[in-house]
Amino acid sequence: LAKTTQPISMDSYEGQEVNITCSHNNIxxxxxxxxxxxxxxxxxxxxxxxxxxKVTNEVASLFIPADRKSSTLSLPRVSLSDTAVYYCLxxxxxxxxxxxxxxxxxx
Amino acid sequence: xxxVTQTPKHLVxxxxxxxxxxxxQHMGHRAMYWYKQKAKKPPELMFVYSYEKLSINExxxxxxxPECPNSSLLNLHLHALQPExxxxxxxxxxxxxxxxxxxxxxxxxxxxxx
Numbered sequence: 429l430a431k432t433t434q435p436i437s438m439d440s441y442e443g444q445e446v447n448i449t450c451s452h453n454n455i456x457x458x459x460x461x462x463x464x465x466x467x468x469x470x471x472x473x474x475x476x477x478x479x480x481x482k483v484t485n486e487v488a489s490l491f492i493p494a495d496r497k498s499s500t501l502s503l504p505r506v507s508l509s510d511t512a513v514y515y516c517l518x519x520x521x522x523x524x525x526x527x528x529x530x531x532x533x534x535x
Numbered sequence: 536x537x538x539v540t541q542t543p544k545h546l547v548x549x550x551x552x553x554x555x556x557x558x559x560q561h562m563g564h565r566a567m568y569w570y571k572q573k574a575k576k577p578p579e580l581m582f583v584y585s586y587e588k589l590s591i592n593e594x595x596x597x598x599x600x601p602e603c604p605n606s607s608l609l610n611l612h613l614h615a616l617q618p619e620x621x622x623x624x625x626x627x628x629x630x631x632x633x634x635x636x637x638x639x640x641x642x643x644x645x646x647x648x649x
Contacts, residue, residue, distance in 0.1 A: 458634060470642055472640050523568075523638060525577035525578050525579070
């Protein structure tokens with residue numbers, strides 16, 4: 429399984445864009461990049477998934493460069509309710525959660 | 536319905552007790568998972584069931600015994616647990632285990648072993 433490295437924590441303010449970069453140098457050809465969000469005492473929630481280039485959905489964008497050794501989750505115009513732990517996962521079968529990034533949004 | 540339900544929400548058990556955690560989904564998913572999450576740590580995969588057959592056991596101690604009676608239901612039987620087994624136990628499901636896939640997680644069962 430490819431190991432991922434993310435910042436431990438990030439602070440932001442309401443209305444700002446938050447970008448979280450994940451490093452996965454050993455990503456394999458079959459691996460997809462997936463991001464999950466988790467609030468305290470709840471199960472993780474799928475945010476977005478991609479293989480290469482850019483993927484966008486109603487809540488986030490995922491940017492993946494051509495070498496796929498890193499990826500960036502972009503959360504546009506965050507609100508207080510976006511305060512959570514964000515996990516970057518790279519897996520071809522099993523989900524292996526790394527330490528995650530705690531994002532704190534302040535008013 | 537994109538919900539995974541887990542019961543009970545909270546469970547306190549002694550080290551000699553036998554209890555079970557239950558997980559249910561009605562999304563027609565054919566893969567189901569158990570995770571363990573300690574406080575301020577990421578979830579750790581314990582078991583994976585694919586088409587009702589155990590496909591992955593992440594070297595979990597035998598005091599945890601999973602069971603998949605049918606495609607909608609997943610149980611985790613607990614026996615002779617230790618205090619260090621206290622954690623949030625998460626169940627998840629996905630359409631199958633073919634990449635790429637999205638896992639849907641339940642809210643978890645908060646287990647305390649006394």
